Amino acid sequence: MSALSVKHLLGIKDINANDIDMIFKTADTFKEVINRPIKKIPSLRDITIANLFFENSTRTKLSFELAEKRLSADVINFAASSSSVSKGETLIDTVNNILAMKVDMVVMRHPYAGAAQFLSKHVNATIVNAGDGAHEHPTQALLDAFSIREKLGDLKGCKVTIVGDILHSRVALSNIFCLQKLGAEVMVCGPTTLIPKYINELGVKVETNLKKALEWCDVANMLRIQLERQDIKFFPSLREYVMLYGLNKEILNSLSKEIIVMHPGPINRGIEITSDVADSKQSVILQQVENGVAVRMAVLYLLAGAIK
Amino acid sequence: MSAQLQLLNADAFNHTIKRLCYELIENHNNFKNTVIIGLQPRGIYLCARICKELFNITGLENIPNGHLDVTFYRDDFRRRDSPLVPNRTQIDFIIEDKNVILVDDVLYTGRTIRAGMDALLAFGRPKKVELMVLIDRRYSRHLPIQPDYVGKVVDTINSDNVKVKWNELDGSDEVLMITENHDKL
Structure with missing residues (x-):
């Protein structure tokens, strides 16, 4: 029926008004879902998502994690400060190692502009940009x-x-x-x-x-x-x-x-x-903040729907 | 080459809805502990029609009714070319310990109803769930699901398409079977 025009969400620059409209309409229904007595739905139960945070975050990280869990995805978390990045591993190596554990989507925050785009070209997973330097969020x-x-x-x-x-x-x-x-x-x-x-x-x-x-x-x-x-x-x-x-x-x-x-x-x-x-x-x-969970659920739901 | 066969015309359509209402009244008396929930997107029209007709017959105004969207509970997510865009769920009442009548226009494989039951349980534990459909395409079920109230039973094959038209939506009340196979008619 309809799908987003992109495979990854790297920046607003890459998507069009139709995509935004579709995300909002989907988020409307998710907002109703997260106000139900039982807030969980089974749509993403066969999807695994890695949250890679190379930079500090409270709201965005919690919001993404909650959105993923509400959609029944399996979630793994990674913070640069407690990882092998400090031992000198490159970004692609780190992510490919995580993907070897059969991960379908990566939500990444990184201090460098363009990191999400770089990753989308070099690894085989759906990338969601959760903030890259002073570029996009x-x-x-x-x-x-x-x-x-x-x-x-x-x-x-x-x-x-x-x-x-x-x-x-x-x-x-x-x-x-x-x-x-x-x-x-x-x-x-x-x-x-x-x-x-x-x-x-x-x-x-x-x-x-x-x-x-x-x-x-x-x-x-x-x-x-x-x-x-x-x-x-x-x-x-x-x-x-x-x-x-x-x-x-x-x-x-x-x-x-x-x-x-x-x-x-x-x-x-x-x-x-x-x-x-x-x-x-x-x-x-x-x-x-409340809308953040609904909107992120919509983004993850629509992107995950295109994963075959 | 496709052909259309009218399964119900406007008169028969309205008689059927009246009969379904009387069947409901037989089982639910004064509807004290009963709620009616139409499945999105097209079950909500049957739901609205049933509520209106029940009011005409019994004078009961406040039978709780709502809409349930099953998109997020479907078993074909990621098996389609693109994700389905969901519709609005609107259930402004408590279903805990209630008799719930799920309403949809056409019962075919039973997968939508399966998803509907899962979606319903996210709102609580009903006392009993019944299923009402306008058209039952029998012998085509993929799951062990049977309706409690049926408008009309039809025999179809997979390539057939059954379309329920609503006056408020399509300009007329009728049920059509669109079939690819000319010889069948």
């Missing part, structure tokens, strides 16, 4: 867009501002691709040093004034400052960043309309977003 973008769709109905014409560290953010790039494919308008906002030089070539608006950016949008997606990726100083002090780009109740209340506040987590409370905003009615942060 497709399932996060899907769950963000799914959460907006849930709140606003349609994304066509909807205005989304992404605020913060755009330069180091894979969430920002995937979100831009995903929102644009669904017909939304995107603006990025942050200190000029944290906005990539040629980002306007992607067709996004650029704004350095937070108040103006928020006044324009229907949805604000607040990103974390990724201090771990910043080897030089991109702004004078964290305090100055908070004063210029931190979202607080005062700014939110001064806007002419009520906007939706999102955050991909982990939140640095008091930096990019204050606690009262993060916990306010306008915030959908926890709904994003």
